[in-house]
Amino acid sequence: MCCSCSPDRTTWSSTSSPAPARPRTPCCWRTAPTVASAGRSRCSRLTRCPATRPRPRPGSPRWTRSLPPACARSRARSRRWCALAETYGLTWPGKKDALALAHTPPKGHLSTPNGRLDTVERSLGDVFIEGENLEVLKLLTPEYADAVKLIYVDPPYNTGNDPVYGDDYRDSSWLSMIYPRLVRARDLLTPDGLIAVSIDDHELHHLVTVMNEVFGEKNFITILNWRKRGTGGQVAKNAIINQVEYVVCFARDAAQLRLVGLPNENHGTARWRDFRKAGGQWQRRYRPKQFFPLWVLPDGSVSLTESPGAIAVHPTDATGEEGFWENGVPTTAERIDAGELRGRIIRGRWKIEQLEVAKQTTNAGNYLEIPSTRGTERLKALLGSVVLENPKPVELIHYLLHISDLRDGDVVLDFFAGSGTTGDAVLSWRAETGRDVSYVLVTSDHPVAAGTGAALAGFSTVAEIGLARVRAAADDVEALPPRTLKLVAD
Secondary structure (H helix, E strand, C coil), X not given: CCCCCCCCCCCCCCXXXXXXXXXXXXXXXXXXXXXXXXXXXXXXXXXCCCCCCCCCCCCCHHHHHCCCCCCHHHHHHHHHHHHHHCCCCCCCCCHHHHXXXXXXXXXXXXXXXXXXXXXXXXXXXXXXXXXXXXXXXXXXXXXXXXXXXEEEECCCCCCCCCCCCCCCCCHXXXXXXXXXXXXXXXXXXXXEEEEEEEECCCCHXXXXXXXXXXXCHHHEEEEEEEECCCCCCCCCCCCCCCCEEEEEEEECCCCCCCCCCEECCCCCCEEEEECEXXXXXXXXXXXXXXXXXXXXXXXXXXXXXXXXXXXXXXXXXXXXXXXXECCCHHHHHHHHHCCCEEXXXXXXEEEEEEEEECCCEEXXXXXXXXXXXXXXXXXXXXXXXXXXXXXXXXXXXXXXXHHCCCCCCCEEEECCCCCCHHHHHHHHHHHHHCCCCEEXXXXXXXXXXXXXXXXXXXXXXXXXXXXXXXXXHHHXXXXXXXXXXXXXXX
């Protein structure tokens, strides 16, 4: 505080006699009217003396005003710099335009061979749509909002190596392409829905950041690591073989998401194994309440209480170190009554074994080993020739269908349908499980490149490949072909 200021600041009173204006001092750099009171001078300003005011926060209006005189453009740059310095996220040229594009009205309508279709009703069942996918997503929203249980997409990887689709984007244009489509896709997911996006290491970091923004970091589920090939074959000098691709998984609302395990091929099979905890932290000190004796009779029956002729067995290893049983006393008693525990002599000493029956499902992991050649083999089996190189194998989509806990009436969407792998996978999975799940495929009318396997097989567009495949897959499981729709400009 300057020498002429007092803690109890008051305003200027018109009934008081004004004192001469006080000159500027090193402390008070502005003059202010004062009044005499009790022989003391009081500063009439309502604000704190500049010498004692806290330093302004960078980026605040007072901080900007304190800068040396500069043009408005310099000050605006300072504000933008502070805004960027205090926030975290991904930005790129064209981001605002991409977001605005997601909310513009659709450019066109859907039609069938019989004419215009104003509403895509869910009662249509399996649907195959040809057209620009962002506009189609907008047209699907009125009927499919909050109705799609699983979305799987395989967008361009931005490597420039795809002769059929064409995927040579700059990073900013790739982001502007994927961003509005993810925004629209989120609106279609059910509250307990899951979206899975295939990608490789070229755009993985960008994809995760964009999906964090669209779906929220709290709704991140996992990144599946798909090992698609080994290390065999010829490679360029000093090259490292790309063996792995990724599937980034987000939920609409992780709190409501239901994921289940994978089908267990050994379901119902039984085996006996050691009742003593093995592996990891198996020593007694970790579960002292689960260290207690079990009494075994010569016929192998087990009890918690001592009886004539019974032998006490403790959870110890071959060296005598104490461990603990798999269950505590109450659960152990229940398992004894159910006949799930027995005693057996192994290598000259009594051991307690437990009966284990394989469950219907096994735990799902985030590492998958599925050769990519299976996708090519499946496509060749359906269409008679190799029209695309390394399409996704149906087993990869089956994995997602299994863990998503799909039920009757659920819908699966793929708006980068390409060769129709997702539709093929849904058809075979539906035949296997008997669940009434439908699919919606959206693919472009992008022309295939001349001289490719697709062109030599007589296909002119990507949509023709996908439609031919799902029709062949439907015949394979004796299902109806999909309803076909096309985006038509207004």
